[in-house]
Amino acid sequence: MSFRNFKMVSYVVYGRGSFNQLDEILAPHRKGDAPMIFLLDHFFEGKPLAGRVPLRGKDQLIFADVTYEPKTTQVDALANQLKEKFGTVSGIIGIGGGSVMDLAKAVSLMMNNPGSSADYQGWDLVKHAGVYKVGIPTLSGTGAEVSRTTVLTGPTRKLGMNSDFTPFDQIVLDPELTKDAPANQRFYTGMDCYIHCIESLEGTYLNEFSKSYGEKALQLCQDIYVKRSGWDETCDDKLMMASYAGGMSIAYSQVGVAHAVSYGLSYLLGTKHGIGNCIVMNHLEEYYPAGVKEFKYMVEKNQIDIPAGICKGLTDEQFDAMINVSLGMKPLWENALGKDWEKQMTRDKLRALYEKL
Numbered sequence: 001m002s003f004r005n006f007k008m009v010s011y012v013v014y015g016r017g018s019f020n021q022l023d024e025i026l027a028p029h030r031k032g033d034a035p036m037i038f039l040l041d042h043f044f045e046g047k048p049l050a051g052r053v054p055l056r057g058k059d060q061l062i063f064a065d066v067t068y069e070p071k072t073t074q075v076d077a078l079a080n081q082l083k084e085k086f087g088t089v090s091g092i093i094g095i096g097g098g099s100v101m102d103l104a105k106a107v108s109l110m111m112n113n114p115g116s117s118a119d120y121q122g123w124d125l126v127k128h129a130g131v132y133k134v135g136i137p138t139l140s141g142t143g144a145e146v147s148r149t150t151v152l153t154g155p156t157r158k159l160g161m162n163s164d165f166t167p168f169d170q171i172v173l174d175p176e177l178t179k180d181a182p183a184n185q186r187f188y189t190g191m192d193c194y195i196h197c198i199e200s201l202e203g204t205y206l207n208e209f210s211k212s213y214g215e216k217a218l219q220l221c222q223d224i225y226v227k228r229s230g231w232d233e234t235c236d237d238k239l240m241m242a243s244y245a246g247g248m249s250i251a252y253s254q255v256g257v258a259h260a261v262s263y264g265l266s267y268l269l270g271t272k273h274g275i276g277n278c279i280v281m282n283h284l285e286e287y288y289p290a291g292v293k294e295f296k297y298m299v300e301k302n303q304i305d306i307p308a309g310i311c312k313g314l315t316d317e318q319f320d321a322m323i324n325v326s327l328g329m330k331p332l333w334e335n336a337l338g339k340d341w342e343k344q345m346t347r348d349k350l351r352a353l354y355e356k357l
């Protein structure tokens, strides 16, 4: 097929306090006494949100440890544990940042697919639909709530389970849930969205579908980070919709240089997605001059720290490992630089870029 037939999230509820509707939303999806499993970001352990999770019958609330971004081993362990205990479950509900979104999607898929999640890292390898799954973001920016992938670190690579079975059946977009996010974290994840917009809008894969969403998401980011000072409820409202629209934009195009380079950092050094993208974006004037200028302005205006010197002292082997991972992301480079990207982005040029970070 030459045109992508785009699988979307089936149901979306948006609004402050919409989390309170969760019990009602889940009710028709309960299958007999098979439980709903709530994966809640460990940040909320002991916090009021944990007490608001609408548990019924044998439902389970599991605090998801997202100290590290999700791994295939973590997904497999959770899915196996649930299969052993319950046989099957009615659904998986992920409540947290992008890491918990991805964990929930992957565990849902592994409830109905044999083997290890590592077997399905790639494109369209998942064979069966997962169990009913719901995503409820508590950080805005990644777009993981709308995407058809779940990014996992496996034994040999960091790669998503990209498939039509991956998107959520339902998302609950309640901006109230993001209000306690620390300023630095909120900025790094918010900038993931800003960078998605720049990479999509400046990319060669751009089309009107992606552009419509990308321009709106970019405008929302600029409203929050460029035009105003301070943070209030409307910023949370806007950033949640920016994340959604930014995710929709890249779903029908692709990300670019910042992501391709940041994947190398994440693979070798475990640098997290949001902060990794920011570290790279800081040095991409050559590729996105206007976007990088504005990015730097936002960093300064919002008084955010962007780490520097993270590649200092790395060995040749380590640089090579990052370069291999990065150059492996072919569609990202092609989107950013065009069909002859391999002539433009040589190993030496990429090494010089990593040395600056």
Ligand code: NAD
Binding pocket: 041, 042, 043, 066, 067, 069, 070, 096, 097, 098, 099, 100, 102, 138, 139, 140, 142, 143, 144, 145, 147, 148, 149, 150, 151, 177, 178, 179, 180, 181, 182, 185, 188, 189, 192, 272, 273, 274
């Ligand atoms: P995250 O989910 O890794 O969370 C970062 C930190 O913030 C964690 O310590 C978490 O406990 C905490 N946190 C979450 N919500 C909070 C809140 N409301 N208040 C205070 N702290 C809170 O961060 P992220 O940037 O949202 O997600 C990054 C992850 O998303 C990576 O694993 C990345 O691979 C993935 N990702 C996935 C996609 C996709 O399409 N599937 C796209 C982009 C990124």
Ligand code: ZN
Binding pocket: 142, 192, 193, 196, 259, 273, 277
């Ligand atoms: Zn991203």
